[in-house]
Amino acid sequence: MRLRALLDAPDLRLRLLTGGSQLDRAVRWVYTTDLPDPRRYLTGGELVLTGMLWRHGPADSAAFVAALAEGGIAALAAGYADDETQAVPDDLVQECRRRGVVLFEVPPDVSFATVTERVVRAVTEERPGGAEQRWRDRLHTLVATGAGPDDMCRLLTDRIGADCVVLSAAGRRVAGTGLLPADDRRRLARRYLSAEPLPATERLPAGRYTLLAISPRQPRIAGWCLAVAGDLDADDPGVRGPVGEVCTLLALEWSRQEEARQVADRQGAQLVRLAGSDSAAPADVASRLQVAGFAPDEPIAVVVAAATGATPPTALLGEICAGRSDRSLVTGVDGESVAIVATDIDRFGEFVEYVRAQAEALRPGLSGSRVGIGVAAAPACAAGLHGALEEARAVRRLGEHRPGQVRVAGSGELTSHGLLLATVPDELRRSYTDRLLGPLVGYDAAHRTDLLATLEAFLDCDGSWTRCAARLHLHVNTLRYRIGRIERLTGRDLSTFPGRVDLYLALKLA
CATH class of the missing domain: 1.10.10.2840 (PucR C-terminal helix-turn-helix domain)
Structure with missing residues (x-):
């Protein structure tokens, strides 16, 4: 690596004190010392880091710099760790200028370890096969330790030098290294759902992003999207390879989470069938609700959806509910999908509008399917689940007669003549x-x-x-x-x- 790259690193914030015309010098390695004469440990081309413990007076600077110049170093970086009151002494600056030694000042809040890691990483990657081997080692470590999607994104950002974020179909942030506003995430998600083919790009106020499908064999509405800052060069193997490998790891993580959801789906189906039975004992319903994480007397919303076409309504409801509550159950039962969501009964109208807005946002991913959704509420889930299920199913059937690809109706509309008129053939x-x-x-x-x-x-x-x-x-x-x-x-x-x-x-x- 070149000295100029060190000076330009925004996280190091090095200050150039001497040697501005020599920034194209190559750095071969890094060495930290506080010896007054370290020349026997130098082989040439090093970035030398020093905390200046060797200095007791101006004469010490002359001897120290003379030893470095004779050792053929690339540059000297000096600083007082965690001490903002002290600066690099003038006598050291003058000796470096006289001897033609490049001198950087290291800020007190930047550790020598950080500078060392940056130099070692850069030098290693410049060696034939060095970067690739280091990438492989880190990739294997991720797999062996069962790391999550955030670790995978950090690894990819380290490799390609660009922020990346994993998004759901509705723009919910799953993981990532970059912080995107909610509106930007939703915009990227809409592009992901509608773009043909993927990868595709989308320009945001913060810059262009490249979008890739993490689970290309799944309907997009059910999968994840990887958004990478910048317009990726797909022909560059240094980019294409790492992005593809991380997408594979993220797809495995998505599959693992999907398997866990399917287990919960089967348990949820048993609860919904039990609650839908006229002969179900309230105590049995309450017991299964507690297993699912709901208190028997807490208020809930019930959402019932059915779709015509290839779109899985369970995936649609799962995505809608994931962004609203940390306690929700989504399952498929007898051709329809049912969600039970912990909610504030006094804000039920807001919840219905949220479902309507989310369903509309996901509409580009429905692939031509028509979806009907009914929403009802129960003040106490154990006692009211049966009635809320029946009510949600009723308003879904009535709402299906409305025009549009996505039809959402709430139980409050059962009192409106407009909903009844919608059923007229x-x-x-x-x-x-x-x-x-x-x-x-x-x-x-x-x-x-x-x-x-x-x-x-x-x-x-x-x-x-x-x-x-x-x-x-x-x-x-x-x-x-x-x-x-x-x-x-x-x-x-x-x-x-x-x-x-x-x-x-x-x-x-x-």
Whole structure:
């Protein structure tokens, strides 16, 4: 390595005191000494580190620097460890300048061990096969010690000099060396879900990132993504090899965690089947909930999902719940997926909106599948789990009639006529609206009138003549004339509640 590389290292913060024109000198090794005359231990090309314990006066500096110059060192780095009050003495600076010795000052908070490690690592990697052997040794150590994904990311960052982060399909941080804001993580996750093919790149405010699938044989929504800072050169074997090997280790870690989830899935399926049975004893349900980590009297949310297509709804629910609570159970039962999540019952509405937002964010990974999700709550999980399951299933079935690829409905919507109207088949919907509203649409088209808009405003004003006339900027007599025309065309009396309901429902179904 060159002296210039040491000076440019941001973590070392070395200060150049002499020898600015000699920074292209090569460093062959590193040697730490406080001997007044270390020349017999020098073979040339060393970076010498000293804490200056040998110095008792200016004359000592002259003898010490003379010995270093004769030994042919690359540079001298001097400093007082943990003592910010002392600086490199002027007599040492003057002697180094006179002898042509490059002199660095080491900050008091930077240890000699840190500088030594940097030099040894650089010199070793520059030797033929040195970097590769060191990489292999560290890789084997990771495997042998069962290291986690954070250690794997640190190893890769050390090797390629770029931060990396492992993300879930929703942008949840699994591991990594870099700190990315939540919005940036979600942006990378959306790109990971939608990019064809991978690897792909995405530009963030902080710079460009390269995205790779860690588990390429799994649906992306179920797997992990590796985001590496920079635009990786896939043709560089020094990058391609280490990235591929770490991705393999991360895939093994994902598989290990997935196996643990499958064990929990089987246990969860037994709990859901038991809770869904009309004959289940409350004590048995409470016992299984405790095994799963839930207190019998704590509030929970139940989420039920079903999908048409290849997307596994269990993976979808697992990803949604992982970012919300540290206590959740996700399982697949009889063609549907069920999640039980510890939640605050007073903030159930927020939870429903969270599920809706997360499901929408994961939509690019659904591969064309349509997903229906129902959400319900129980104030006490042991006593209310059965009812919450039935309620979540009911709102899921009702919500499936809504348009869109992802349909999420909460149990609070069971009180809304809009959810019931969503269950009307399309053919019946068209027939009903055509019969009641068709004459108005035809009349408006033929006479350039606004009878349909007048009807909507009249019903929205609860049948108030004065309010409706003011909204439409009409005289009340003109409004009465229009409403009379609407009644004749539709055969409905808008002065009666049934007549208003018929036309109100027709407008909502249109």
